Amino acid sequence: MTVAEPQSADFIRTIIANDTKANKWGGRVVTRFPPEPNGQLHIGHAMSICLNFGVAAEFGGRCHLRFDDTNPVKEETRYVEAIKTDIRWLGWDWGEHEYYASDYFDALYQWALQLIKAGKAFIDDQSPDQIRETRGTLTSPGIDSPYRNRGIEENLNLFDRMKSGDFSEGACVLRAKIDMGSPNLNLRDPVMYRILHTPHHRTGDKWCIYPMYDFTHGQSDSIETVTHSLCDTGYADHRPLYDWYLDELDVYHPQQIEFARRNLTYTVMSKRKLNALVEGDHVAGWDDPRMPTLSGLRRRGYTPESIREFCRRIGVAKRESRDDISLLEHCLREDLNKRAPRVMGVLQPLKVIIDNYPEDRVESLDAINNPEDPSAGTRQVPFSRELFIERNDFREDAPRKFFRLAPGREVRLRYAYFITCTDVLKDDSGNVVEVHCIYDPATRGGDSPDGRKVKGTIHWVSAQHALDAQVRAYEHLFSAPDPENAPEGQDYTSNLNPESLMVYESCKIEPSVADSTPGYRMQFERQGYFCVDPDSEPGKLVFNRTVGLRDSWAKVQQKSKP
């Protein structure tokens, strides 16, 4: 366990604290995170990961990473690797405790035999359709299978032949003998084993029968002497079955506790829908920076610390909820504000010429790397006669509350000089293409000796020293807080935000970041936090906008519009 941040007591931590105090498990706390390797982890999983690993760390216990790999037709090794990468990146360490449900196939098989011998399980020859039809409905009981009372020897023999590959898929299954009349569907003689002539990513072709989730999970917890088996509320109805298997088998019996799954505004979370976004080319892949996957968030520039803090703040509860993505973004900015070095970068360049500045002069100016962290030091930024500023930092028709550059207005160039706009050049269609200014040599560094104040400070980049770059700016993937809430007859894809990706070419960045490598995070002053994308190459920089700075000017403009 590498990360143990303080956490207020939620209902699960309260239960564990009480158990520990009562010495219920001999003081032990063992949890587990049990992903199925059939897809990538997302922000919803992060909450479960932080809960399981966090609780273990706080109580001096341990958390196992266990792959729930009982369905070879859906699982792949590449997902095992991706999941391990994501959990490590988040900051958690399972040490030696990396397990696979498939490692327990032999034990599970023996347990199945035990239940058959006890007359608690039988081979059912009914077809999948027949089983479904005789299961009953939510309001009516099911009916017993005609094979329910087969003799133990016959069941043993049939199960052995299932294992030997004598039957085709779907020909028969092993079912637990519980109660077809139970109001809990999970107890209506649930399937324990099915035939699957598919090689498994770890056991190869050793098996052609595979245990179902319910017959696997509890026993796996038992083998690992898990104390608290935390899962989402979708499994609450399975708890009686979890308990039934463990009781009938008379083995070590962990406690299953359910917590509510979470949703996030402006995104979707299910593996199915995430996969559909990838397959439908709505995003570039599982790690598209707009995706809520951990790989997507990582590429976007999110820090693992911010995600952990987010999970800490949303807490744990039993009611399903939708967390505001603004809280996640807040946690991100809070973290990056303290750590990200500042740099000047212009997304939409507008040329500025300082007419009274010598043509061949270049100055090197001091710039603070991070005002929140003096130890980050300073750097030198080149200044010259021709600069680029942000296009929206200049307006010909500046309203009174506009503090930036405009004809006749004076502003401060960050860490450089006060400049005053004297002239504007336009193209044939009337677009401003060049702004002329004069500077005040006495304001070098950004302070005026006469105490004169300017309302605005803008960022800039020396034209001859600027690095060209591409910047990818992202907005929420969906334009509705709950994408599921779609117009009649349409689905969540109708809520996809057409402007979720905005690509800026020919951006101008100060030279200090020339050698930064993929993953490097920084703040472009006054704009937001950015990171170098893996697509970046020397001489052809590509940045992702991780998240913008809060922008109160945008709010002012927004209010004066409608």
Place this chain on the structure above:
RNA sequence: UGGCCCGUAGUGUAACGGUAGCACCCCAGUUUUUGGUACUGGUAGUCCAGGUUCAAAUCCUGGCGGGCCAGCCA
């Protein structure tokens, strides 16, 4: 219509049966060489109806509302 779980500001989350608090969002202001950060203040809440009690967000009953469950998926 069966079973299980759950209802506290807009959102999320606290409160031995005893002053409904915190965070995000939003609004106003102070500071500021980032219209950032920081700081100050503000708006806003116990689903409804009964009952128990000196006292109910908390306990009981009944409504209402939401979620999950009818894979040989997990």
